[in-house]
Amino acid sequence: MTPLRSTRWPLLLSCVAALAAGAARADGGPPPSAAAPADPVIARATYRCQGGVQVQVEQRTGTARVTFAGRTRILRLVRDASGTHYQNAQFAWFSRGNTATMRRTQGGQPALSGCVLVP
Known part of the structure; x- marks a missing residue:
């Protein structure tokens, strides 16, 4: 050398x-x-799910940052016939009104259920 x-x-x-x-x-x-310009935050919300799990959701223009169990997951916006949800290869986050659910993308098993918006 x-x-x-x-x-x-x-x-x-x-x-x-x-x-x-x-x-x-x-x-x-x-x-x-x-x-690339920053993806602005549109809304922030906190949910309390079954088992006392707290979830922080930061909604952006085309994505959502969902944080729970010490990890942040970036999910992309998906529009479908039943409304709007966010998903990546592992998880899908669905919210309607004051409730939400996170399911595993493969198989659809619940990862978080009984999530309620914390005022």
Whole structure:
């Protein structure tokens, strides 16, 4: 292995610093956070589900951030004949009025049930 020439160190260090800061992409464009506008928060809600599980839901333009059990799941907006819900490959969040349910996408088993909006 050949040693790096001293003239390459500043370039190497600047590349490492840029990658560590998230300021570089393979195509040289701006980082994703700077390239895409922020998805604004439309509404926030807290639900209490069966077993005392608390769920935080942050509704955005095309997605929802559903947080429970120490994890946040990003679900995309889905429109269907029965209304609007959010889902990803693992979970689907359905809400109507003051109640909500989360089901597993595969098989449809409830992951959270009896969820009621906390005023």
